[in-house]
Amino acid sequence: MAEPSDVMEPVSTSAGFSRELLAALVAGGNETSDLSVFRCDAFERFEKTPWPTKEDEAWRRTDLSGLNLNGFALAPASGETLAEIPVAFTEFVSPTDSLVLWGPNGVHRRSPAESLGSGVVFLSLAEALRQCPELVWPHLGKVVSPSNGKFAGLSTAFWNRGLFVYVPKGVDAGVVLRGGYAPHLAAGESAVTRTLIVAEPGSRLTYMEDYAASGPEGDGDALSVAGVEIVVGENAEVSYVNLQHHERSVNHFLFQNARLARDARLTTVAVALGGKLSRADFGSQLQGPGADAKLYGLVFGEGDQRFTHHTRQEHQASRTTSDLLFKAALMDQSRSIFTGMIRIEKEATKSEAYMASKNILLSGQARANAIPMLEILTDDVKCGHGAAVGGLEEDQRFYLMSRGLDRLEAERAMVEGFFEDVLQRAPVPALHERLRSAIDEKLSRDHG
Numbered sequence: 001m002a003e004p005s006d007v008m009e010p011v012s013t014s015a016g017f018s019r020e021l022l023a024a025l026v027a028g029g030n031e032t033s034d035l036s037v038f039r040c041d042a043f044e045r046f047e048k049t050p051w052p053t054k055e056d057e058a059w060r061r062t063d064l065s066g067l068n069l070n071g072f073a074l075a076p077a078s079g080e081t082l083a084e085i086p087v088a089f090t091e092f093v094s095p096t097d098s099l100v101l102w103g104p105n106g107v108h109r110r111s112p113a114e115s116l117g118s119g120v121v122f123l124s125l126a127e128a129l130r131q132c133p134e135l136v137w138p139h140l141g142k143v144v145s146p147s148n149g150k151f152a153g154l155s156t157a158f159w160n161r162g163l164f165v166y167v168p169k170g171v172d173a174g175v176v177l178r179g180g181y182a183p184h185l186a187a188g189e190s191a192v193t194r195t196l197i198v199a200e201p202g203s204r205l206t207y208m209e210d211y212a213a214s215g216p217e218g219d220g221d222a223l224s225v226a227g228v229e230i231v232v233g234e235n236a237e238v239s240y241v242n243l244q245h246h247e248r249s250v251n252h253f254l255f256q257n258a259r260l261a262r263d264a265r266l267t268t269v270a271v272a273l274g275g276k277l278s279r280a281d282f283g284s285q286l287q288g289p290g291a292d293a294k295l296y297g298l299v300f301g302e303g304d305q306r307f308t309h310h311t312r313q314e315h316q317a318s319r320t321t322s323d324l325l326f327k328a329a330l331m332d333q334s335r336s337i338f339t340g341m342i343r344i345e346k347e348a349t350k351s352e353a354y355m356a357s358k359n360i361l362l363s364g365q366a367r368a369n370a371i372p373m374l375e376i377l378t379d380d381v382k383c384g385h386g387a388a389v390g391g392l393e394e395d396q397r398f399y400l401m402s403r404g405l406d407r408l409e410a411e412r413a414m415v416e417g418f419f420e421d422v423l424q425r426a427p428v429p430a431l432h433e434r435l436r437s438a439i440d441e442k443l444s445r446d447h448g
Helices: 019-028 033-048 125-131 150-158 394-402 407-425 429-447
Strands: 099-102 121-124 161-167 172-181 189-199 204-211 222-232 237-244 250-260 265-272 277-286 292-301 306-315 321-330 335-344 352-361 367-376 382-391
Touching (some): 019 033, 019 150, 125 189, 150 189, 150 222, 150 250, 161 204, 189 204, 237 429, 277 292, 277 321, 292 306, 292 407, 292 429
Parallel strands (some): 172 204, 204 237, 265 292
16 A cells, blocks of 8 residues: 655645646646646636526526635645544544545544555545556546536636545455545635546445635635546446534535446445535546446535536447445425436437435425436336425424434434435444434534
8 A cells, every 4th residue: 555645735825726836836836747737627628618697507506696716715725633533533433444634724544454465555636646647646536527618617626625536457455444524724715626536447436525624704605516437347346435424514526427348336325414504526437337326415505505416327339237325314495406317328328317306395485496317328227216395294203203203303203214214324333323323413502
């Protein structure tokens, strides 16, 4: 396994995402010429990409009226290496998590003997570009690129925090790898991140990533923009958990995409708990025959939080399968919008795809919208979708309270039960207890 380094990502504090900021980023980061060219090319596409509007179906229900990118400065990455796990992650890390890394704010790593010498690479992205560029460049910017939209372009051109996970051909990483980002953001500051995950043919990996920025107290917002690229080689298996628990003053934009080769298997779990305005795009491109993608999501909103999730299941080869289930529980005046697209290409005969979005409203002011869409260009496929929005069943609540539970305990049991089928499909047992704790915390505040 490659060793982590104390070398930090480039630092810049220029305001706005401008050509001047790009120049400062390139000049201050001690970067290779390849990376500088990469950033400049991405910036050209970023500049030409129009700001999302309500004319764009994928953005029609996301309110960006209060967001001005020119009002945010890129937060500098920390120059310090931490010896211990950041507080924001402490409660998320199980003693059984053997490989843990946060970049570039700090590094904490416990190396299991079984992974040493296996060739697994777990580094900050900048350090990986210096140590093993031959592993990074074939994939960086190929799965998430500026062609995917304004925020994907921003993360491609301006990232100054990044992580790289690589598992060689035929290797089982053997342990759950943990990583993430927990910057401290002042009002008007932004964190721009990029994660690249590569699983070579026949390999196996489980990786759990946290997004836990602390934002400003009082007036003012912060911004998080993230890009996640996942490459799953032939007959490889990847499980990826994305857990977003930013503080409430942080606006979050994520673009995540995966490419699957022949007989590859991918399970992703997206959990959205924090943030003020949280927008996430999740895609899976099943490019090889027999590839399989399972995409799960959980949202638990409170206050005036706004969540938007847009998903794409793209079947591009025969005998591919995908299954998507997103669930949202909403309190107070929170809102969740789900739009999903299943697209089956002409070549993708004998494919199977399903999508479901289910929502429960825990107050009269909460709102949820679910809009599944299909685009099927061939016959001989199985495809379906479903959507539901409703409240807690009063009969169930009455039954539970008649068995001795108070109102809070009854609602906790019902919400946990609502999420249970997704939790049971999550590949990281430590996630289950953490989510149950988050449910308790939010429900307790609501009843306080």
